[in-house]
Amino acid sequence: MATSSSAPTTAAAQPAFLQIQNVVKDFSGFKAVNNVSLDIAKGEIFALLGSSGCGKSTLLRMLAGFETPTSGRIVLDGKDLADLPPYQRPMNMMFQSYALFPHLSVWENIAFGLKREGLPRDKIAERVEAKLKLVQLTKYAQRKPHQLSGGQQQRVALARSLAKEPQMLLLDEPLGALDKKLREETQIELVNIIEGVGVTCVMVTHDQEEAMTMASRIAVMSEGRFLQVGAPGDIYETPATRFVADFIGNVNLMDGRVTEDEPDHVVIDCADCRHYVGHGITGNEGMPVTVALRPEKIHLVRHRPNDEFNSVAGRIKEMSYFGSFTVYHLELKSGATLKVSVANTQRHRDEDFTWGDDVWAHWSRSAHVVLTS
Amino acid sequence: MKLKAATLYRWFGHGWLGLGYLFLYVPIVALVIYSFNDSPIPNVWRGFTLKWYTALASDTEMLAGLWLSLKIAFLTACGSVVLGTLAAFALVKYKRFWGRTMFSGMVNAPLVMPEVVVGLSLLLMLVSVQRALGFPERGMMTIWFGHLLLGMAYATVVVQSRLMDLNPQLEEAAMDLGARPHQVFWLVTLPMIAQSLVSAWLLTFTLSLDDVVLSAFLSGPGSTTMPLVIFSRARLGLNPSVNAVATLIIVVVAIGVVAASYFIARAERQRQRDMAAAAKG
Amino acid sequence: MQRLQHVFSGRGLVIAIPFAFLLAFFLLPFLIVGKISVSEMETVSFKDLVTYSDGVLALTLKFSNYVFITQDSLYFKTYIASLQYAAATTLLCLAIGYPFAYFLARARATLQPALLMLVMLPFWTSFLLRVYAWRGLLTEGGWVADLIVDLGLDQVLLAAGMISSPGKLMHTPFSLVLGMTYTYLPFMILPLFGNLAKMDLRLLEAAADLGATPWTAFWKVTVPLSKAGIIAGSMLVFIPCVGEFVIPELLGGPETLMIGRVLWDEFFSNNDWPMAGSVAVVMVLLIIVPLALFNKYQAEAQERH
Numbered sequence: 001m002a003t004s005s006s007a008p009t010t011a012a013a014q015p016a017f018l019q020i021q022n023v024v025k026d027f028s029g030f031k032a033v034n035n036v037s038l039d040i041a042k043g044e045i046f047a048l049l050g051s052s053g054c055g056k057s058t059l060l061r062m063l064a065g066f067e068t069p070t071s072g073r074i075v076l077d078g079k080d081l082a083d084l085p086p087y088q089r090p091m092n093m094m095f096q097s098y099a100l101f102p103h104l105s106v107w108e109n110i111a112f113g114l115k116r117e118g119l120p121r122d123k124i125a126e127r128v129e130a131k132l133k134l135v136q137l138t139k140y141a142q143r144k145p146h147q148l149s150g151g152q153q154q155r156v157a158l159a160r161s162l163a164k165e166p167q168m169l170l171l172d173e174p175l176g177a178l179d180k181k182l183r184e185e186t187q188i189e190l191v192n193i194i195e196g197v198g199v200t201c202v203m204v205t206h207d208q209e210e211a212m213t214m215a216s217r218i219a220v221m222s223e224g225r226f227l228q229v230g231a232p233g234d235i236y237e238t239p240a241t242r243f244v245a246d247f248i249g250n251v252n253l254m255d256g257r258v259t260e261d262e263p264d265h266v267v268i269d270c271a272d273c274r275h276y277v278g279h280g281i282t283g284n285e286g287m288p289v290t291v292a293l294r295p296e297k298i299h300l301v302r303h304r305p306n307d308e309f310n311s312v313a314g315r316i317k318e319m320s321y322f323g324s325f326t327v328y329h330l331e332l333k334s335g336a337t338l339k340v341s342v343a344n345t346q347r348h349r350d351e352d353f354t355w356g357d358d359v360w361a362h363w364s365r366s367a368h369v370v371l372t373s
Numbered sequence: 374m375k376l377k378a379a380t381l382y383r384w385f386g387h388g389w390l391g392l393g394y395l396f397l398y399v400p401i402v403a404l405v406i407y408s409f410n411d412s413p414i415p416n417v418w419r420g421f422t423l424k425w426y427t428a429l430a431s432d433t434e435m436l437a438g439l440w441l442s443l444k445i446a447f448l449t450a451c452g453s454v455v456l457g458t459l460a461a462f463a464l465v466k467y468k469r470f471w472g473r474t475m476f477s478g479m480v481n482a483p484l485v486m487p488e489v490v491v492g493l494s495l496l497l498m499l500v501s502v503q504r505a506l507g508f509p510e511r512g513m514m515t516i517w518f519g520h521l522l523l524g525m526a527y528a529t530v531v532v533q534s535r536l537m538d539l540n541p542q543l544e545e546a547a548m549d550l551g552a553r554p555h556q557v558f559w560l561v562t563l564p565m566i567a568q569s570l571v572s573a574w575l576l577t578f579t580l581s582l583d584d585v586v587l588s589a590f591l592s593g594p595g596s597t598t599m600p601l602v603i604f605s606r607a608r609l610g611l612n613p614s615v616n617a618v619a620t621l622i623i624v625v626v627a628i629g630v631v632a633a634s635y636f637i638a639r640a641e642r643q644r645q646r647d648m649a650a651a652a653k654g
Numbered sequence: 655m656q657r658l659q660h661v662f663s664g665r666g667l668v669i670a671i672p673f674a675f676l677l678a679f680f681l682l683p684f685l686i687v688g689k690i691s692v693s694e695m696e697t698v699s700f701k702d703l704v705t706y707s708d709g710v711l712a713l714t715l716k717f718s719n720y721v722f723i724t725q726d727s728l729y730f731k732t733y734i735a736s737l738q739y740a741a742a743t744t745l746l747c748l749a750i751g752y753p754f755a756y757f758l759a760r761a762r763a764t765l766q767p768a769l770l771m772l773v774m775l776p777f778w779t780s781f782l783l784r785v786y787a788w789r790g791l792l793t794e795g796g797w798v799a800d801l802i803v804d805l806g807l808d809q810v811l812l813a814a815g816m817i818s819s820p821g822k823l824m825h826t827p828f829s830l831v832l833g834m835t836y837t838y839l840p841f842m843i844l845p846l847f848g849n850l851a852k853m854d855l856r857l858l859e860a861a862a863d864l865g866a867t868p869w870t871a872f873w874k875v876t877v878p879l880s881k882a883g884i885i886a887g888s889m890l891v892f893i894p895c896v897g898e899f900v901i902p903e904l905l906g907g908p909e910t911l912m913i914g915r916v917l918w919d920e921f922f923s924n925n926d927w928p929m930a931g932s933v934a935v936v937m938v939l940l941i942i943v944p945l946a947l948f949n950k951y952q953a954e955a956q957e958r959h
Contacts, residue, residue: 064545064549065548065549066545066548085548086545086548086549087548087549087550087551087552087553088551092549092550093545093546093549095542095545095546096542097540097542099540099542099543099545099546101543101546101547101561102565103564103565112547112550112552112560113550113551116550116551116552116556117551144647146644146647146648146651147647147648147650147651148651149651149652152651160550164550164551382868386753386757386760387757389753389754389757390754390757390758390761390769393750393754394772394773396750396836396839397772397773397776397836397839397840398776399791399797399798400784400785400787400788400791400836401776401779401784401787403787403790403791403797404783404784404787404790407790417795456671456672456675459668459669459671459672460672462668463668463669463672463673464956465956466665466668467665467668467669470669472673474953476669476672476673476676477949477952477953478949479676479677479680479681480672480676481948481949481952482680482945482949483680484890484948485889485890485893485894485945485948486893486894486897486938486945487893487894487896487897487898487899487914487937487941488894488897488899489897489899489914489917489918489934489937490897490917490934490937490938491683493687493917493921493930493931493934494683494684494686494687494934495679495683497683497686497687497690497927497931498679498682498683498686501686518679521675521679522679522680525672525675525676533956537956554664555664579778582780583780583781583782585782585899585900586899586900589922590921600780600782603782603783603786604782604900607782607786607789607904608903608904615783615786618783619780619783619786619787622779622780622783623779623783626775626778626779627775627779629778630771630774630775630778631771631775634767634768634771637767638767638768
């Protein structure tokens with residue numbers, strides 16, 4: 001059963017901190033953002049996830065003030081942001097290219113926004129020192145951006161965007177420019193800093209891992225619309241549509257028909273197997289549905305399991321070794337492929353499977369998600 | 374066999390470059406050498422002398438021309454940089470405005486249009502204005518207008534190319550941090566294009582200092598620029614005083630260009646070193 | 655009213671100031687030249703084009719200048735000659751400049767800034783003086799003149815019709831084309847260099863990998879890719895050369911009459927302003943096609959960024 005929540009997980013009596021209401025952005029006929037609505041709570045880290053061209057960056061830019069919505073409202077803490085230029089908005093952005101001013105030192109970069117506010121000199125110094133300490137770059141204060149490594153530049157960009165202690169932080173592909181190793185370390189560091197500061201954060205990314213590790217809620221976007229909004233676990237385990245199921249992680253999608261519909265269970269017949277799903281669904285007998293099954297929820301055994309449901313025979317066609325786990329591609333009777341992910345829990349297993357092996361795959365009654373769209 | 378072809382190719386390349394540079398520099402070297410020639414006929418070497426240089430000190434016509442040219446060049450450079458920067462901004466920042474194609478055409482045309490055409494048309498226009506309004510008289514100001522037109526075209530090209538290379542996110546970041554549009558310009562954009570403004574200034578200064586045709590059409594009595602003095606003397610024949618002026622100009626320019634190149638190259642090397650050091654952590 | 659407000663906004667002023675300057679100092683003068691070229695000259699002023707007297711509105715356009723230009727063989731020949739000299743100069747600049755720019759672009763990266771500076775240095779030095787220097791070099795007894803005579807090359811030039819008598823190299827088509835090529839060479843080298851230096855050398859490696867010899871790779875890969883540079887350089891040389899005045903005046907002779915000198919003489923010597931105007935208009939018409947090409951190239955270069 002699919003769940004979706006555009007409301008924060010903590011039900012609040014007062015209106016949400018950031019309200020995006022029916023926002024549309026039309027570029028001469030092309031709707032980059034097509035009527036989206038969203039509520040974001042104070043202190044949340046929210047991710048807009050989607051592939052390039054889905055409209056996430058446009059939406060972010062509308063929050064920052066670099067684009068104006070064709071229609072709809074954006075309300076922050078009760079105040080309508082329409083017509084407010086970027087330099088008057090209480091949010092700050094960390095750009096994908098970091099956009100550090102090359103002619104200014106690290107210290108001056110961070111102080112830039114504070115100087116525009118007209119703060120007295122000692123207050124500025126206090127704030128800048130504090131931010132430098134937060135990102136652990138106190139020793140580099142006098143350096144120029146080109147004298148810093150990529151990771152260091154990113155931390156300066158973060159410090160600069162937090163310097164004015166904004167009501168909301170906007171991140172544009174924050175980890176895009178870093179290599180994989182650095183990315184993993186930075187993800188955790190970044191979240192710690194943001195949560196430590198307590199600022200509400202909206203980030204944009206095309207990397208699912210990034211979204212799922214860093215955000216408390218995710219909106220999956222495609223073609224200007226939200227397909228699903230929810231916590232990472234909800235989106236992963238209970239995707240609302242085929243697209244979302246396929247977009248996040250790996251999934252096996254099997255088309256079938258409901259042959260038994262009861263309040264506490266349904267049976268779905270597919271080309272290669274029969275699924276017994278341990279909960280009821282909204283629908284009726286004979287309805288065509290798609291069963292989504294994640295590869296890691298499937299077990300591989302050599303001999304046929306006892307269950308007549310939730311199992312299928314196949315021949316191992318492909319194997320991809322990833323070190324900590326292996327993905328097997330099983331060729332089923334109908335010619336379809338089933339992806340099974342098996343964790344390498346032991347260093348050398350007697351039962352190691354190999355190409356050409358005939359095996360059985362089986363899964364539990366709660367492993368699937370039934371999708372109607 | 375393969376080795377021989379590669380060597381041949383390399384020597385061909387060196388040779389072509391060498392001959393090319395020789396071609397470019399022969400006149401310059403000749404001017405310098407003959408400026409020290411103690412002979413009214415440049416091609417006959419009679420001995421080393423500095424008399425042409427001392428004569429220059431009392432050559433009032435040439436000195437007056439030089440002073441006038443320097444004044445005009447300075448004003449041209451300043452005006453061209455201002456107009457050129459405005460035009461470059463208009464073309465880079467605003468993709469759509471009424472008359473953009475015409476604007477772009479008019480900005481670029483003076484780069485290639487024959488100067489006789491520009492000079493004539495500008496003069497005719499200024500004469501018509503003078504007939505109607507009583508001013509401007511042909512003189513320093515009219516020459517300045519002509520040089521401005523040419524200088525603006527060059528300045529626009531230089532500034533425009535730098536502006537296009539600028540990361541637009543820098544200006545967005547400045548706005549995001551609270552800078553109003555004019556603050557963005559003065560605090561972020563201007564420092565970043567500063568070097569190209571200096572280049573444009575020097576380029577237009579040189580062009581103005583060297584211009585003959587526009588100055589000829591647009592000058593009036595008493596406003597003879599140095600190139601016009603040189604030109605009228607050169608037309609009559611070979612004149613050693615011209616060699617002396619030429620050498621002085623060459624020396625000044627050479628020192629300037631070499632010094633500038635050296636400093637720019639050194640700054641760039643330092644920058645590369647910094648970036649490499651940073652990457653190592 | 656909103657339009658006016660728009661003009662005085664920041665964006666409006668940035669566009670309006672240079673635009674107004676150009677309209678006043680570039681477009682308006684051209685329109686005036688056009689008008690004057692069809693006017694009747696009355697001692698030192700012009701008769702009005704449109705007169706209204708005795709109830710009669712009369713428009714007087716004097717096209718005789720244009721008729722004269724197109725019919726008089728001297729003018730016609732001069733225009734053609736100007737185009738020919740400009741074309742010859744452009745081809746020579748291309749022939750000398752392309753290999754030069756090519757080898758410059760392939761030179762060692764550490765040497766390039768210095769080499770480039772050496773190309774720019776003559777450009778920053780007064781062009782008038784350098785053209786003047788050639789007079790000294792090419793008159794009898796000058797270094798280059800002596801060299802050419804000693805090598806016997808003057809016979810070659812004589813045979814080619816570039817000079818009219820052996821040993822006399824000044825004030826000939828030869829000296830003219832030499833002077834123009836010399837002056838405009840940097841204008842050809844710099845855009846070509848810019849283009850060739852940015853070329854991705856891996857394309858040549860790919861060509862070699864697919865079996866092309868260096869010669870083939872040059873013609874099939876390098877040259878087509880440098881087309882934009884070739885066009886830019888050619889336009890930067892050809893168009894101004896058509897109307898060149900200083901070089902023909904200092905280095906050219908009676909038989910190398912170019913249209914720039916004709917315009918100058920009409921204006922300064924004959925004081926015939928309408929005639930000078932007509933000559934200018936026809937000159938612009940002649941170069942309008944290359945001019946449009948140049949403009950198109952500039953616009954495309956902007957888009958490519």
